[in-house]
Amino acid sequence: MVPSDQPSISVRGLTKFYGKRLGVEDVSFDVHPGQIMGFLGPNGSGKTTVMRLLMGLLKITRGDGLVLGHDIADPSGLARREVGYLPGTLALYENLTVEAYLRLLADLRTTDCTTSIGEISERLQLPLSAPIKSLSKGNKQKVGVVQALMHHPKVLVLDEPTAGLDPIVQRVFEDLVREQCERGVAVLLSSHVMSEVEQLASDVVILDHGRLVLQDRLDRLKNRIERRIRFDFAEHVDRLPFESCAGVTKVEADGRSIVCTVVGPESSVLGCAVKAGVITVQTFEPSLDEIFLAVTARN
Template structure:
């Protein structure tokens, strides 16, 4: 499969303060790629560089094999972008704004625009200024997808949407992906990334600290273990691979990364009532990388 996005040592400084430094990764065709990190980690800076909205200090980015700066206008015809915050002409009606957006593309977007508005329960005849934050976000979703782009770039897409609309939005994105679109999905809400993405890049303080597929990220990481019983001996679990041991009400909780036989031997040396071994959430794995 070819790469839709190729980023090589991309660096952006705002004066003396760094945005991102030496960021490198590729996104494959038809992939749903997650880009996670807390607010301020460099997610939006990376996206703005990809879109040619700002210029890099050094390094390169390509989309569809073409340089993002040199071929910016041509590339953007095939991109659907949803920014983290949407700002529109307040006095316009939703339908007029969407028609204006559609006029930039060399295709008739009317049918898809209406379909998306129906799914998102968006009233096309209201003025932008009368919409709630969540409804403005819906306008952004329809605007970003009405031309059926080859690449969809989403920056914190679900903020402002209620849980029902979030699910509808995820369904739309999964459907677009099935039809052949590649998706680049930036978020600090890890359950979203877990639900949608094939692979994920974790960004911290402007640098990539991990790129891995979701399945491996979860499997190769820590197990979350809870043991219940009377008179549990905490010192029995001071072994390599055990971390973050918490003791409370006849219950021991900790994370373990290592040989499963060792930890089961330690557990069986205790008189236990119950044992729970589970995969940590991506959120907990993520906190491990941020320690």
């Protein structure tokens, strides 16, 4: 789905101090319908603070935020009406069964979620009749996922959603999120599993020390980070023309191969390689891991 112009989540200058201690400062970003925004940052960078501010759990020190056009500071909870939220530290009512817990939440939302509870639980292989206290950490996390999705929200705020899930269930979860995205749900996804964010998210926001340090589309971001391109030729070629190409920061020659480290557009170095009679080109895209480390280390 193509993101619409009207953002589902919009925060401007969002600032939170816990007494004198900084939580987050001057954070601004938008998430549009159908967009999955990866929300990254080292531990303590303020990701959870932003998510809890969005859910009205924390009081804003400065700035403002809108969810589906409703002020997140509005005590009526309108902003949360069509939001599914999975907190980073999940605690459930241990004395209830899974089904009783989910029905309680559905009743409090005054929404009939019977069908969706059954469907999502089946896909996640979650036993509805089991007492929550008897569940493993992974199964409790599944309960968290179901309660976030069961009321067909238009916005999803997911804080470390796959913590404790096995790889098979992680795959199911990723499918569920993609399906939500296809039906126009805006997703704010915080995770330490970079590969997961890389697979799901089209955009990323990176926080560090409570401040937003980077926000971009993932593909554009990759262009902004150093990456390596390997060219193979039929015979030995001179490295000098490559060193003078725009964006090339380093050239390594090894027999009939040349490996260039490039920042920004690759057209110049590719043109040079074509002129030299390149046979094969292999690009080593930076992983989100590398981007994350590069950005946070620089910060």
